[in-house]
Amino acid sequence: MQVSRMNPPGGAALRQTQKRLWIALALWGMAVLAGTLALMSYSGTPGPSGIAQEHWPTDSGLTLAAEGISIVMFAHPKCPCTRSSIEELSRLFAHVDPGSASLQIVFRVPPGRNLDWAKSGLWRKAQEIPGARIVFDFDGAETRRFGAKTSGYLCAYDAAGQLRFRGGITPARNHEGASAGGYALSSLLTEDIGQEMVSTNVFGCPLFSDDEDCEEPHEQQ
Amino acid sequence: MKFFQTTQLTPTAQALLDEQHDQLCASTDRLFAALMILQWVGGLVAALLISPRTWIGTTSHVHFHVWAALFLGTAVSSLPVYLGLRYPGRPLTRNVIAAAQVCWSALLIHFTGGRIETHFHVFVSLAFLSFYREWRLLIIPTTIVALDHAIRGIFWPQSVYGVFVESPFRWLEHAAWVVFEVVILAGSCRRGRLEMQQIAQRQDELETTNQHIEDAVQRRTQELAASESKLAASESRLRTLLDSSVDPLLTMTAQAEILSASRSVETVFGWKPDELIGKNANLLLADSAEAEITADDSKGNDHEKAGGKLLAPFQRSSAIDLSGRPRELNAARRGGAPFPSQVTVWQVELPNESEPIYMGTVRDITERKNAEAELVSLNQRLVDSAHQAGKAEIANSVLHNVGNVLNSVNVSAEIVREKVRELGIENLTRLAGVVEEHIDDFGSFVSTDQRGKHLPRFLIDLSDQMASEEQLMIEEVQSLMSNIEHIKTVISTQQAYAKSGMAGIAEPVDLADLIRDAVHVNTSSMRRHHVEVNCELAELEPTVIDKHKLLQILVNLISNAKYACMESGNEEHRISIRLKHGDGDRALIEVEDNGMGIPKENVTRIFAHGFTTRSEGHGFGLHSAAVAANELKAEISVSSDGPGKGATFILDLPYSPAEVPTCKM
Structure with missing residues (x-):
């Protein structure tokens, strides 16, 4: 009985082909490895962390809750990486007692942009979080006031106005999932981990352009 | 490369298994090639939709994910x-695909923002990779995942340690799920391989069986082709033979539909063979025969009716025995001209045929019929001639005997005439003249005359002489009367047999008496030729037979024996006639002579018409005897030890005394 088999090229042609294939494989491996490392590097590089005030700024237009933890997140309306932060917040607040924490999300609207521009998909996503207060910071005063520089930056104050947490709650840029920030915030809301302030990396787009001064405080809208 | 080696597999099954695996891998490679393109498109779309641009304040740039996608x-x-399309089925291709697939899992997870649902891609990819049914292939993605975590641990500890902080053993849970799936898939791969092995084994067996069947079919096909060739040759020969048949040969269905006809139908019937195909065979019968058959059909059974008019009579006449008994019918030529024919139809049971077919030959017997008529006429003439010859033989015997007796009569009459002439009437007349002359003195004349003295003496002597002559004459006349009586007897006997025999009527006959009569007819001739006849006649009861024909036979046989004796040159001529009871209802009459005998070569010819060994013979006698014996349902035979040793003719007659009324004639 005859059985047809695929006939690979034989002899020198086979060796030549195999050699080419191995070279291609090596190049491909290196390309993929390099690209992957680049992607990892990009995703794993945090933005500049904000320097939030240790106490709730009194001149802020934002509201400090009388009880529980007051959380303020600063976001760029178009930052795709902040979507993961919103998702994490949404997931976190789905399990949090409304009386134990309040959430205010401040969308810093860059100069020259209006409200329509600012009402992006991220804004719609933020609105879906129960109890969340959405604030548009047109001049960036509140953003500067709380020292936020990177979209996704979040700070949490207790009822006494004491800063308890600052930083991001995602493990990487545009990446959901367990992270040190997420874990710390969750612990703050549910377990009250103590008086020590926790600071984590923030992964997101810069809230201010290079030509903007992110240090100068502005009026609250 | 061999897929995997098992000792149970035959080399062919192993080859089949490897081939199937190669085909499986090749098709899966092509599937993954398409999937790679799809994933590339999906990744790009996801990047464009989820993170098209990255923003810095008011300015934006294309997001790194887009460029990465x-x-x-x-x-x-x-x-x-490239490998999937260019080198499908090769191990390198599927290993590269396995690596690329897990890379795509990572990329898609990144591009979709790390959605937990996208992590399912890892498990789906592992399941897809199990299409190859190689558990070793699952090692590659597992290794890559491990490397991913290791590299991230080095270059991007936040992404790893963040998880560790939240749940130090979650990675073990993730790893356990992956390992669980890998184990399940590895088992599935092994089962798949075993199934492929079994399939290969069965396919090998099936193909081996198929090969055997194909070989057998091919062999049978060749045999069939050879048989068909032989059959065609045989059919051609048979067709030639059939066509060479002088008598038309037909094959018919049970409904008398003609299936085939030999070429000679054109000669005999005037139809071409092709013209007869499909027609009813009754077409070949004359109207009279058909009418007769039609009338008979009304009494026939269903099968006969279905069998058609031609076949029905054969079934009836031979008690549904179509073994080929010939039947004479009037056939019809094209145009309806009838002619006598001998039709023979027989049934042929063909294998694998539900209904038999019928074969038939039609022989034109016109010439034979004419010859038979001529033969009958000739035979009748011969029989008549034989009868005439037999009668002539008897007449000849009668005349011969009568002639012999007449010769004696003539001699006796001559003797009487001479005696009368020698009786001395002139002396008496002269004496009367003398007496008349001397009537007046007759006394003196007697006493005185010298002549008168002698007259008494003369008278005494004359008286003595006449007395003597008278006795002789009385004896001669007695003989003459006896001979005349014999003639009368012979003639009356002949007349008696002629009268009874002419009518050809059988009547009770005493065979012994008949034999004696036959001898009697020849007595004179026998006596003249010094032939001694001995008869040993058993006393049998009379039997009914044609007396004239039997007498004719016996006279011929006795006459033939007499001639045989006469021409033998022997001094003693002896004929023995024996009558005895034969076997069963037979009687035997043997006529034995010690005559010239019969050479062996003539034993079978001696009864032939015109055969004779005598110079003055005609060859009618024994032939007529044989003809007469045949008419009597008797058998006549001859045996002889050869020339000079005599011969014995044996007439074997039917003998039925019980049926014979005891009526003495």
Whole structure:
């Protein structure tokens, strides 16, 4: 009985082909490895962390809750990486007692942009979080006031106005999932981990352009 | 490369297994090549939709994920697509595909923002990779995942340690799920391989069986072709033989539909063979025969009716025995001209045929019929001639005997005439003249005359002489009367047999008496030729037989024996006639002579018409005897030890005394 088999090229042609294939494989491996490392590097590089005030700024237009933890997140309306932060917040607040924490999300609207521009998909996503207060910071005063520089930056104050947490709650840029920030915030809301302030990396787009001064405080809208 | 080696597999099954695996891998490679393109498109779309641009305040740039989806995705998909399309089925191809597939899992997870649902891609990819049914292939993605975590631990500890902080053992849970799936898939791969092995084994067996069947079919086909060739040759020969048949040969269905006809139908019937195909065979019968058959059909059974008019009579006449008994019918030529024919139809049971077919021959017997008529006429003439010859033989015997007796009569009459003439009437007349002359003195004349003295003496002597002559004459006349009586007897006997025999009527006959009569007819001739006849006649009861024909036979046989004796040159001529009871209802009459005998070569010819060994013979006698014996349902035979040793003719007659009324004639 005859059985047809695929006939690979034989002899020198086979060796030549195999050699080419191995070279291609090596190049491909290196390309993929390099690209992957680049992607990892990009995703794993945090933005500049904000320097939030240790106490709730009194001149802020934002509201400090009388009880529980007051959380303020600063976001760029178009930052795709902040979507993961919103998702994490949404997931976190789905399990949090409304009386134990309040959430205010401040969308810093860059100069020259209006409200329509600012009402992006991220804004719609933020609105879906129960109890969340959405604030548009047109001049960036509140953003500067709380020292936020990177979209996704979040700070949490207790009822006494004491800063308890600052930083991001995602493990990487545009990446959901367990992270040190997420874990710390969750612990703050549910377990009250103590008086020590926790600071984590923030992964997101810069809230201010290079030509903007992110240090100068502005009026609250 | 061999897929995997088992001792149970035959080399062919192993080859089949490897072939099937190669085909499986090749098709799966092509599937993954398509999947790679799809994933590349999906990754790019996801990047464009989820993170098209990155923003810095008011300015934005294309997001790194888009470039990563475009370039890194292209890099990841390029080689597996190329290998899958260019070198499908090769181990390198599927290993590259396995690596690329897990890379795509990572990329898609990144591009979709790390959605937990996208992590399912890892498990789906592992399931897809199990299409190859190689558990070793699952090692590669598992290794890559491990490397991913290791590299991230080095270069990007936040992404790893963040998880560790939240749940130090969650990675073990993730790893356990992966390992669980890998184990399940590895088992599935092994089962798949075993199934492929079994399939290969069965396919090998099936193909071996198929090969055997194909070989058998091929062999049978060749045999069939050879048989068909032989059959065609045989059919051709048979067709030639059939066509060479002088008598038309037909094959018919049970409904008398003609299936085939030999070429000679054109000669005999005037139809071409092709013209008869499909027609009813009754077409070949004359109207009279058909009418007769039609009338008979009304009494026939269903099968006969279905069998058609031609076949029905054969079934009836031979008690449904179509073994080929010939039947004479009037056939019809094209145009309806009838002619006598001998039709023979027989049934042929064909194998694998539900209904038999019928074969028939039609022989034109016109010439034979004419010859038979001529023969009958000739035979009748011969029989008549034989009868005439037999009668002539008897007449000849009668005349011969009568002639012999007449010769004696003539001699006796001559003697009487001479005696009368020698009786001395003139002396008496002269004496009377003398007496008349001397009547007046007759006394003196007697006493005185010298002549008168002698007259008494003369008278005494004359008286003595006449007395003597008278006795002789009385004896001669007695003989003459006896001979005349014999003639009368012979003639009356002949007349008696002629009268009874002419009518050809059988009557009770005493065979012994008949034999004596036959001898009696020849007595004179026998006596003249010094032939001694001895008869040993058993006393049998009379039997009914044609007396004239039997007498004719016996006279011929006795006459033939007499001639045989006469021409033998022997001094003693002896004929023995014996009558005795034969076997069963037979009687035997033997006529034995010690005559010239019969040479062996003539024993079978001696009864032939015109055969004779005598110079003055005609060859009618024994032939007529044989003809007469045949008419009597008797058998006549002859035996002889050879020339000079005599011969014995044996007439074996039917003998039925019980049926014979005891009527003495």
